Each structure stands twice: as structure tokens, then as C-alpha cells.
Amino acid sequence: MEIARYRPGEDEEPVFQGYDVPLMADWAVLDGLNYIKDQLDGSLSFRWSCRMGVCGSCGMNVNGEPRLTCGTFLSEYGDGPVRIEPLKGFPVIRDLVVDIDDFLAKLSSVRPWLIREGEELPLSTEYAQTPEQLEAYKQYSMCINCLLCYSACPVYVLDPDFLGPAAIALAQRYNLDSRDMGDRFDVLNLDEAVWGCTFVGECTRACPKHVDPAEAIQRYKLTAALRSVLPWSKR
Structure with a gap:
């Protein structure tokens, strides 16, 4: 070796x-x-x-x-x-x-947790989901933050300000969760976020858990484009 x-x-x-x-x-x-x-x-x-x-x-x-x-x-x-x-x-x-401090800061910036409006902790209500609602975000929840997608991504290697595949995919995991009420548009609709991706797809090929970050990024590009036309639409 x-x-x-x-x-x-x-x-x-x-x-x-x-x-x-x-x-x-x-x-x-x-x-x-x-x-x-x-x-x-x-x-x-x-x-x-x-x-x-x-x-x-x-x-x-x-x-x-x-x-x-x-x-x-x-x-x-x-x-x-x-x-x-x-x-x-x-x-x-x-x-x-x-050193993964930069990644951890990017991960935190997308608010990777369920956001509930008008509720105070501790939360005691259960929110059931159908199998279809679970399937909508399940693959993105499989991310283990191994950073292989970042190392494979030519955009991140050249531009450290790029939010990166795993952080965007995790943001989508919560955006697509029926229980989430948050809005991550301000973090994702940026040149340094989804619009910085050139869709090479190496992030998806590198993922050991078969998450598809490239798909998550392209899906949110569509969401952002629709919101520019229909600003009241958040998902």
C-alpha cells in the first residue's frame, strides 16, 4: 500500500x-x-x-x-x-x-431538521405518514455524510463556496417530508447552491448508499424556477 x-x-x-x-x-x-x-x-x-x-x-x-x-x-x-x-x-x-468544519457549517445552514410552525417544545403530537409520503424523501434520508460526493464533485473542488451535493440532498429530504413546514428557498436558490451545479453526476456515482444528490439538485432547480413564476408555491 x-x-x-x-x-x-x-x-x-x-x-x-x-x-x-x-x-x-x-x-x-x-x-x-x-x-x-x-x-x-x-x-x-x-x-x-x-x-x-x-x-x-x-x-x-x-x-x-x-x-x-x-x-x-x-x-x-x-x-x-x-x-x-x-x-x-x-x-x-x-x-x-x-478538516470537515466547512461541510458541517454548510450542513447546518440548510436547517436539516423538521421545522414545525406554531408549536412549542416538547412536541407531543404524532404525525402519521402514508407509504407514498415516506417514499417521497426516503432515499435522501439514507445519506451518511461520508463526503465522498464532495470529493467527487468537480464544482466543489474548484469552488469551496459551493453548498455541495450532500447538504442540498438533505435539504430536499426535509423539503419533501410531509411533516415539515420550513422554507429553505433562501439557502438553496443561490449561485453557490443549486445553480452552481453543472450536473456532471459524479456525486451520485460516488455515493455508497445509492442516494441521488444530482437528482435532488435538479428537482430543486425546477422548484426554484416555478417559484419565480408562481411565488406563492413553496414546494
Whole structure:
């Protein structure tokens, strides 16, 4: 395995360091990284948590593609080498660990929670949904915030002000929820939001949970266009 090593403030630029890792049939790339960390070089830094494709924290570039390292197997690459780099588009904190503060700020800006008007906490009323109402937003709720779509997105890599695929898709998750009464038009109808997307579609191809952020963005472009003609329409 070839691993990108970089310590900002100490190293001038990233360098690749090679490690010999056993080619085990059932080892994911994350297992290889843990082998290096435990057996060869304890100074290697990377993120991981659940090892089950749920937490989204182990996303990295594997041979140039944004992947979850817990779900990408060494056997896919034969005898190697397998090159591991941090996700593109994010400042590197150390080695394979990137700074996600910008993403978290963007995520918060779309108000990713159910907004109910005229109700005070704690909420005690239940709001039943039909299967059709659930299906309207279900796929967007599967996002695990792994950031693979951001690393794959050519717009975000070139323009860090772009709101980005996951944040827009999550905004749509709530816009399409029958229980939500919010209006995220002010956040989404911007050049830095849905109108900045050039519809390359790499975000959708990179998603390990089969969410379609590209579709979410195009759907909201239609919504925004209709609201310019029918301003009383919010959805």
C-alpha cells in the first residue's frame, strides 16, 4: 500500500510512503490501514469508527476514487499497489484526516431538521405518514455524510463556496417530508447552491448508499424556477 503522509506546518508537501500489507481475501482497505497502524507504523493518522458502512468516517481516495475504505477490498486491486490519499477538496489535518468544519457549517445552514410552525417544545403530537409520503424523501434520508460526493464533485473542488451535493440532498429530504413546514428557498436558490451545479453526476456515482444528490439538485432547480413564476408555491 502507498499512503499519503503529510503534517501541515512540518512537511512542505505530501509524500507517499510504501508499506507491505498481507493480501488477505477478506481484508478491506481499512483492515490494511489498521494493520499498518498496529504492526508497522503507529504514527499513521486516519479516521474510522463502525467498519460497517454506517458512520461514513472512513472515506478516502483509493487509487484516485472516493471510496469507503471499510467497504473496499484489497482483493479488488490484485497485487497492488493500492494508493490511499485524503479526500480531495478538503484541508488536510494530518495524513489521511481532513478538516470537515466547512461541510458541517454548510450542513447546518440548510436547517436539516423538521421545522414545525406554531408549536412549542416538547412536541407531543404524532404525525402519521402514508407509504407514498415516506417514499417521497426516503432515499435522501439514507445519506451518511461520508463526503465522498464532495470529493467527487468537480464544482466543489474548484469552488469551496459551493453548498455541495450532500447538504442540498438533505435539504430536499426535509423539503419533501410531509411533516415539515420550513422554507429553505433562501439557502438553496443561490449561485453557490443549486445553480452552481453543472450536473456532471459524479456525486451520485460516488455515493455508497445509492442516494441521488444530482437528482435532488435538479428537482430543486425546477422548484426554484416555478417559484419565480408562481411565488406563492413553496414546494
